[in-house]
Amino acid sequence: xxxxxxxxxxxxxxxxxxxxxxxxxxxxxxxxxxxxxxxxxxxxxxxxxxxxxxxxxxxxxxxxxxxxxxxxxxxxxxxxxxxxxxxxxxxxxxxxxxxxxxxxxxxxxxxxxxxxxxxxxxxxxxxxxxxxxxxxxxxxxxxxxxxxxxxxxxxxxxxxxxxxxxxxxxxxxxxxxxxxxxxxxxxxxxxxxxxxxxxxxxxxxxxxxxxxxxxxxxxxxxxxxxxxxxxxxxxxxxxxxxxxxxxxxxxxxxxxxxxxxxxxxxxxxxxxxxxxxxxxxxxxxxxxxxxxxxxxxxxxxxxxxxxx
DNA sequence: TGCAGTGTTGCTTC
DNA sequence: CGAAGCAACACTGC
Numbered sequence: 001x002x003x004x005x006x007x008x009x010x011x012x013x014x015x016x017x018x019x020x021x022x023x024x025x026x027x028x029x030x031x032x033x034x035x036x037x038x039x040x041x042x043x044x045x046x047x048x049x050x051x052x053x054x055x056x057x058x059x060x061x062x063x064x065x066x067x068x069x070x071x072x073x074x075x076x077x078x079x080x081x082x083x084x085x086x087x088x089x090x091x092x093x094x095x096x097x098x099x100x101x102x103x104x105x106x107x108x109x110x111x112x113x114x115x116x117x118x119x120x121x122x123x124x125x126x127x128x129x130x131x132x133x134x135x136x137x138x139x140x141x142x143x144x145x146x147x148x149x150x151x152x153x154x155x156x157x158x159x160x161x162x163x164x165x166x167x168x169x170x171x172x173x174x175x176x177x178x179x180x181x182x183x184x185x186x187x188x189x190x191x192x193x194x195x196x197x198x199x200x201x202x203x204x205x206x207x208x209x210x211x212x213x214x215x216x217x218x219x220x221x222x223x224x225x226x227x228x229x230x231x232x233x234x235x236x237x238x239x240x241x242x243x244x245x246x247x248x249x250x251x252x253x254x255x256x257x258x259x260x261x262x263x264x265x266x267x268x269x270x271x272x273x274x275x276x277x278x279x280x281x282x283x284x285x286x287x288x289x290x291x292x293x294x295x296x297x298x299x300x301x302x303x304x305x306x307x308x
Numbered sequence: 309t310g311c312a313g314t315g316t317t318g319c320t321t322c
Numbered sequence: 323c324g325a326a327g328c329a330a331c332a333c334t335g336c
Contacts (some may be wrong), residue, residue: 001314001315001316002315002316003315006315054318081316081317082315082316083315083316083317084314084316084317085314085315110322136315143312147316148316149317160311195316197316197317204316205312205314205315205316206315235316251315253315254314255314256315257317273315297315297316298313298314
Protein backbone atom coordinates (compact mmCIF):
# COMPACT_ATOMS: atom_id res chain seq x y z
CA UNK A 1 0.00 0.00 0.00
CA UNK A 2 2.15 2.82 1.09
CA UNK A 3 5.16 3.87 -0.88
CA UNK A 4 6.90 7.21 -0.64
CA UNK A 5 4.03 9.35 -2.04
CA UNK A 6 1.41 7.75 0.20
CA UNK A 7 3.55 7.99 3.33
CA UNK A 8 4.46 11.57 2.42
CA UNK A 9 0.77 12.46 2.17
CA UNK A 10 -0.02 10.95 5.55
CA UNK A 11 2.95 12.64 7.19
CA UNK A 12 2.15 16.10 5.81
CA UNK A 13 -1.42 15.70 7.05
CA UNK A 14 -0.39 14.48 10.48
CA UNK A 15 2.03 17.40 10.78
CA UNK A 16 -0.99 19.70 10.63
CA UNK A 17 -3.01 17.71 13.13
CA UNK A 18 -1.04 16.14 15.94
CA UNK A 19 2.03 18.13 17.08
CA UNK A 20 1.38 19.59 20.53
CA UNK A 21 -1.13 16.91 21.49
CA UNK A 22 -0.54 14.60 24.42
CA UNK A 23 -0.97 10.83 24.39
CA UNK A 24 -3.42 10.07 27.17
CA UNK A 25 -4.16 6.41 26.45
CA UNK A 26 -3.21 3.53 24.17
CA UNK A 27 -5.48 0.65 23.25
CA UNK A 28 -4.70 -2.45 21.18
CA UNK A 29 -6.03 -5.92 20.49
CA UNK A 30 -2.78 -7.27 19.02
CA UNK A 31 -0.23 -8.78 21.43
CA UNK A 32 2.81 -7.41 19.55
CA UNK A 33 1.56 -3.84 20.24
CA UNK A 34 0.90 -4.32 23.95
CA UNK A 35 4.28 -3.00 25.07
CA UNK A 36 3.88 0.35 23.29
CA UNK A 37 1.71 1.91 25.98
CA UNK A 38 4.26 2.20 28.76
CA UNK A 39 6.74 3.93 26.45
CA UNK A 40 4.41 6.64 25.20
CA UNK A 41 1.85 7.36 27.93
CA UNK A 42 1.73 11.01 28.92
CA UNK A 43 4.22 12.11 26.27
CA UNK A 44 3.65 15.10 24.06
CA UNK A 45 3.96 14.85 20.28
CA UNK A 46 6.72 17.14 19.07
CA UNK A 47 6.73 16.46 15.35
CA UNK A 48 6.19 14.00 12.50
CA UNK A 49 8.65 12.97 9.79
CA UNK A 50 9.03 10.46 6.97
CA UNK A 51 12.05 8.25 6.27
CA UNK A 52 11.59 5.93 3.32
CA UNK A 53 8.22 4.30 3.88
CA UNK A 54 8.38 4.85 7.64
CA UNK A 55 6.38 7.37 9.65
CA UNK A 56 8.33 8.87 12.56
CA UNK A 57 6.41 10.48 15.43
CA UNK A 58 8.73 12.27 17.82
CA UNK A 59 7.70 12.46 21.46
CA UNK A 60 8.78 14.68 24.33
CA UNK A 61 10.93 13.54 27.20
CA UNK A 62 9.42 11.55 30.01
CA UNK A 63 6.69 13.42 31.79
CA UNK A 64 7.99 12.10 35.13
CA UNK A 65 11.31 13.85 34.69
CA UNK A 66 11.29 15.08 38.28
CA UNK A 67 11.21 11.53 39.54
CA UNK A 68 14.31 10.69 37.52
CA UNK A 69 16.71 13.50 38.26
CA UNK A 70 19.80 11.48 37.41
CA UNK A 71 21.17 11.21 33.95
CA UNK A 72 20.03 12.50 30.61
CA UNK A 73 16.54 11.47 29.68
CA UNK A 74 15.77 11.92 26.03
CA UNK A 75 12.61 11.70 24.01
CA UNK A 76 11.25 8.70 22.20
CA UNK A 77 10.16 8.20 18.62
CA UNK A 78 7.32 6.03 17.39
CA UNK A 79 8.19 4.41 14.06
CA UNK A 80 5.23 3.12 12.07
CA UNK A 81 5.59 0.98 8.95
CA UNK A 82 2.26 0.32 7.30
CA UNK A 83 3.50 -2.61 5.20
CA UNK A 84 0.74 -3.79 2.84
CA UNK A 85 -2.60 -2.71 4.24
CA UNK A 86 -1.88 -0.43 7.19
CA UNK A 87 -3.77 2.86 7.50
CA UNK A 88 -2.84 5.55 9.99
CA UNK A 89 -5.97 7.54 10.63
CA UNK A 90 -6.64 10.71 12.58
CA UNK A 91 -10.12 11.52 13.75
CA UNK A 92 -12.66 11.06 16.43
CA UNK A 93 -13.58 7.55 17.53
CA UNK A 94 -15.62 6.04 20.29
CA UNK A 95 -15.95 2.60 21.79
CA UNK A 96 -19.07 0.72 20.87
CA UNK A 97 -21.39 -0.64 23.52
CA UNK A 98 -20.87 -4.21 22.44
CA UNK A 99 -18.99 -6.43 24.85
CA UNK A 100 -16.07 -6.51 22.43
CA UNK A 101 -15.57 -2.75 22.88
CA UNK A 102 -14.85 -2.26 19.20
CA UNK A 103 -13.70 1.20 18.19
CA UNK A 104 -15.99 2.96 15.76
CA UNK A 105 -15.29 6.18 13.87
CA UNK A 106 -17.36 9.28 14.60
CA UNK A 107 -15.72 11.83 12.28
CA UNK A 108 -14.72 12.61 9.65
CA UNK A 109 -17.24 10.71 7.57
CA UNK A 110 -14.50 9.15 5.38
CA UNK A 111 -13.32 7.05 8.31
CA UNK A 112 -16.47 4.99 7.89
CA UNK A 113 -15.17 3.67 4.53
CA UNK A 114 -15.18 -0.16 4.75
CA UNK A 115 -11.40 -0.25 4.19
CA UNK A 116 -10.94 1.81 7.35
CA UNK A 117 -12.44 -0.70 9.79
CA UNK A 118 -9.92 -3.37 11.14
CA UNK A 119 -8.76 -1.02 13.92
CA UNK A 120 -5.99 -2.63 15.98
CA UNK A 121 -4.20 0.21 17.75
CA UNK A 122 -5.61 3.49 19.05
CA UNK A 123 -3.73 6.41 20.59
CA UNK A 124 -5.99 8.79 22.53
CA UNK A 125 -4.80 12.35 22.05
CA UNK A 126 -5.81 15.44 23.94
CA UNK A 127 -4.84 19.05 23.87
CA UNK A 128 -2.85 19.83 27.04
CA UNK A 129 -4.10 23.44 27.06
CA UNK A 130 -7.66 22.23 27.12
CA UNK A 131 -7.90 21.18 30.75
CA UNK A 132 -11.42 19.87 30.36
CA UNK A 133 -9.89 16.95 28.52
CA UNK A 134 -12.75 17.12 26.08
CA UNK A 135 -12.75 17.13 22.30
CA UNK A 136 -10.45 14.16 22.48
CA UNK A 137 -9.13 12.86 19.19
CA UNK A 138 -7.54 9.58 18.18
CA UNK A 139 -4.74 8.30 16.00
CA UNK A 140 -5.77 4.83 14.89
CA UNK A 141 -3.80 2.14 13.09
CA UNK A 142 -6.13 0.06 11.00
CA UNK A 143 -4.65 -2.95 9.23
CA UNK A 144 -6.58 -5.75 7.63
CA UNK A 145 -3.59 -8.08 7.28
CA UNK A 146 -1.85 -7.08 10.54
CA UNK A 147 1.56 -6.80 8.85
CA UNK A 148 2.14 -3.23 10.04
CA UNK A 149 4.90 -2.68 12.59
CA UNK A 150 5.15 -0.08 15.33
CA UNK A 151 8.38 0.42 17.25
CA UNK A 152 9.19 2.91 19.98
CA UNK A 153 12.88 3.76 20.28
CA UNK A 154 14.89 6.58 21.84
CA UNK A 155 14.98 9.49 19.38
CA UNK A 156 18.78 9.52 19.49
CA UNK A 157 18.80 5.98 18.02
CA UNK A 158 16.67 6.85 14.99
CA UNK A 159 19.61 7.57 12.70
CA UNK A 160 21.20 4.24 13.65
CA UNK A 161 17.99 2.47 12.78
CA UNK A 162 18.07 3.85 9.24
CA UNK A 163 21.81 3.56 8.84
CA UNK A 164 21.50 1.00 6.07
CA UNK A 165 18.69 2.76 4.20
CA UNK A 166 19.50 4.37 0.86
CA UNK A 167 19.15 8.08 0.11
CA UNK A 168 15.86 9.91 -0.15
CA UNK A 169 14.98 10.69 -3.79
CA UNK A 170 14.32 14.31 -2.87
CA UNK A 171 17.51 14.77 -0.88
CA UNK A 172 19.79 17.50 -2.26
CA UNK A 173 22.67 15.04 -2.37
CA UNK A 174 20.73 12.58 -4.51
CA UNK A 175 22.16 13.59 -7.88
CA UNK A 176 22.83 11.55 -11.02
CA UNK A 177 26.40 10.77 -9.99
CA UNK A 178 25.22 9.33 -6.67
CA UNK A 179 22.36 7.50 -8.35
CA UNK A 180 24.44 5.72 -10.97
CA UNK A 181 27.04 4.89 -8.35
CA UNK A 182 24.57 3.15 -6.04
CA UNK A 183 22.64 1.44 -8.84
CA UNK A 184 25.82 -0.01 -10.31
CA UNK A 185 26.91 -1.17 -6.84
CA UNK A 186 24.10 -3.70 -6.83
CA UNK A 187 23.76 -6.51 -9.35
CA UNK A 188 20.45 -7.94 -10.45
CA UNK A 189 17.32 -6.76 -12.20
CA UNK A 190 16.69 -3.05 -12.31
CA UNK A 191 13.15 -3.28 -10.94
CA UNK A 192 14.32 -5.19 -7.85
CA UNK A 193 17.20 -2.77 -7.34
CA UNK A 194 14.91 0.27 -7.54
CA UNK A 195 12.71 -1.33 -4.90
CA UNK A 196 15.64 -2.14 -2.62
CA UNK A 197 15.30 0.22 0.36
CA UNK A 198 19.02 -0.07 0.98
CA UNK A 199 19.67 1.48 -2.44
CA UNK A 200 16.99 4.17 -2.64
CA UNK A 201 14.39 4.86 0.03
CA UNK A 202 10.67 4.83 -0.64
CA UNK A 203 10.15 3.15 -4.03
CA UNK A 204 7.91 0.08 -4.10
CA UNK A 205 6.09 -2.06 -6.62
CA UNK A 206 3.74 0.52 -8.12
CA UNK A 207 6.27 3.31 -8.55
CA UNK A 208 9.10 1.10 -9.80
CA UNK A 209 6.79 0.01 -12.64
CA UNK A 210 5.78 3.61 -13.31
CA UNK A 211 9.38 4.86 -13.29
CA UNK A 212 10.53 2.13 -15.68
CA UNK A 213 7.58 2.71 -18.00
CA UNK A 214 8.49 6.38 -18.24
CA UNK A 215 12.17 5.64 -18.75
CA UNK A 216 11.49 3.01 -21.39
CA UNK A 217 13.57 0.38 -19.58
CA UNK A 218 12.47 -3.26 -19.25
CA UNK A 219 12.08 -4.31 -15.58
CA UNK A 220 14.25 -7.40 -16.07
CA UNK A 221 17.25 -5.52 -17.47
CA UNK A 222 20.39 -6.23 -15.47
CA UNK A 223 21.86 -3.17 -13.82
CA UNK A 224 25.30 -4.16 -15.07
CA UNK A 225 24.17 -3.91 -18.69
CA UNK A 226 22.45 -0.53 -18.48
CA UNK A 227 23.83 2.17 -20.74
CA UNK A 228 24.64 5.59 -19.33
CA UNK A 229 21.74 7.04 -21.32
CA UNK A 230 19.32 4.52 -19.82
CA UNK A 231 20.51 5.20 -16.29
CA UNK A 232 19.97 8.87 -16.97
CA UNK A 233 16.42 8.26 -18.17
CA UNK A 234 15.62 6.26 -15.04
CA UNK A 235 17.15 8.93 -12.82
CA UNK A 236 15.21 11.62 -14.61
CA UNK A 237 11.95 9.67 -14.22
CA UNK A 238 12.12 9.13 -10.46
CA UNK A 239 11.35 12.61 -9.19
CA UNK A 240 8.61 13.49 -11.72
CA UNK A 241 6.77 10.21 -11.10
CA UNK A 242 6.95 10.58 -7.31
CA UNK A 243 6.10 14.29 -7.48
CA UNK A 244 3.02 13.69 -9.59
CA UNK A 245 1.90 10.96 -7.20
CA UNK A 246 2.41 13.25 -4.22
CA UNK A 247 0.41 15.91 -6.03
CA UNK A 248 -2.37 13.34 -6.52
CA UNK A 249 -2.11 12.43 -2.81
CA UNK A 250 -0.99 8.88 -3.53
CA UNK A 251 -2.40 5.88 -5.33
CA UNK A 252 -5.50 4.18 -3.97
CA UNK A 253 -5.18 1.41 -6.53
CA UNK A 254 -6.24 -0.95 -3.76
CA UNK A 255 -7.09 0.35 -0.32
CA UNK A 256 -4.74 3.21 0.49
CA UNK A 257 -6.35 6.05 2.44
CA UNK A 258 -4.84 9.26 3.78
CA UNK A 259 -4.80 10.29 7.44
CA UNK A 260 -8.41 11.48 7.16
CA UNK A 261 -9.52 8.28 5.45
CA UNK A 262 -9.75 9.76 1.95
CA UNK A 263 -8.52 8.16 -1.27
CA UNK A 264 -5.68 9.43 -3.43
CA UNK A 265 -6.08 9.89 -7.18
CA UNK A 266 -2.83 8.61 -8.69
CA UNK A 267 -4.45 5.29 -9.67
CA UNK A 268 -6.27 7.29 -12.38
CA UNK A 269 -2.91 8.40 -13.78
CA UNK A 270 -1.02 5.08 -13.64
CA UNK A 271 0.65 4.12 -16.90
CA UNK A 272 1.75 0.55 -16.20
CA UNK A 273 0.91 -0.86 -12.76
CA UNK A 274 -2.33 -2.83 -12.83
CA UNK A 275 -2.97 -2.14 -16.52
CA UNK A 276 -2.29 -5.62 -17.94
CA UNK A 277 -3.89 -6.08 -21.36
CA UNK A 278 -4.50 -2.39 -21.89
CA UNK A 279 -3.09 -0.26 -24.66
CA UNK A 280 0.14 1.49 -23.73
CA UNK A 281 -0.53 5.14 -22.95
CA UNK A 282 2.68 6.35 -24.54
CA UNK A 283 1.76 8.43 -27.57
CA UNK A 284 1.98 6.47 -30.79
CA UNK A 285 3.33 3.36 -29.06
CA UNK A 286 0.56 0.85 -29.62
CA UNK A 287 1.99 -1.78 -27.25
CA UNK A 288 -0.15 -3.83 -24.90
CA UNK A 289 0.85 -3.83 -21.22
CA UNK A 290 2.09 -7.20 -19.99
CA UNK A 291 2.39 -8.59 -16.49
CA UNK A 292 5.31 -10.80 -15.50
CA UNK A 293 6.97 -11.78 -12.21
CA UNK A 294 10.27 -10.10 -11.37
CA UNK A 295 11.98 -10.88 -8.09
CA UNK A 296 8.78 -12.49 -6.86
CA UNK A 297 6.69 -9.35 -7.45
CA UNK A 298 4.32 -8.56 -10.28
CA UNK A 299 5.83 -6.25 -12.86
CA UNK A 300 3.87 -4.38 -15.51
CA UNK A 301 5.51 -3.01 -18.63
CA UNK A 302 5.01 -2.26 -22.30
CA UNK A 303 6.86 -4.84 -24.42
CA UNK A 304 7.01 -2.41 -27.33
CA UNK A 305 8.86 0.51 -25.77
CA UNK A 306 10.54 -1.33 -22.87
CA UNK A 307 12.75 -3.89 -24.60
CA UNK A 308 14.73 -6.55 -22.76
C1' DT B 309 -15.66 -23.80 -4.24
C1' DG B 310 -10.91 -22.96 -4.42
C1' DC B 311 -6.95 -20.94 -5.31
C1' DA B 312 -4.06 -17.24 -7.14
C1' DG B 313 -3.05 -12.70 -6.15
C1' DT B 314 -2.38 -8.32 -3.15
C1' DG B 315 1.10 -2.27 -2.12
C1' DT B 316 6.23 -5.03 2.31
C1' DT B 317 9.88 -6.96 4.43
C1' DG B 318 12.87 -10.27 6.57
C1' DC B 319 14.14 -14.82 7.31
C1' DT B 320 15.36 -19.44 5.57
C1' DT B 321 17.09 -22.41 1.98
C1' DC B 322 19.70 -23.78 -1.81
C1' DC C 323 27.62 -14.36 -2.30
C1' DG C 324 22.86 -14.09 -4.62
C1' DA C 325 18.43 -15.58 -5.87
C1' DA C 326 14.28 -17.76 -4.72
C1' DG C 327 10.78 -19.21 -1.66
C1' DC C 328 8.01 -18.42 2.04
C1' DA C 329 5.84 -16.56 6.16
C1' DA C 330 3.28 -13.02 8.60
C1' DC C 331 -2.58 -12.34 7.56
C1' DA C 332 -7.22 -11.50 5.56
C1' DC C 333 -9.81 -10.55 1.87
C1' DT C 334 -11.11 -10.13 -3.35
C1' DG C 335 -11.80 -11.81 -7.83
C1' DC C 336 -11.60 -15.10 -11.42
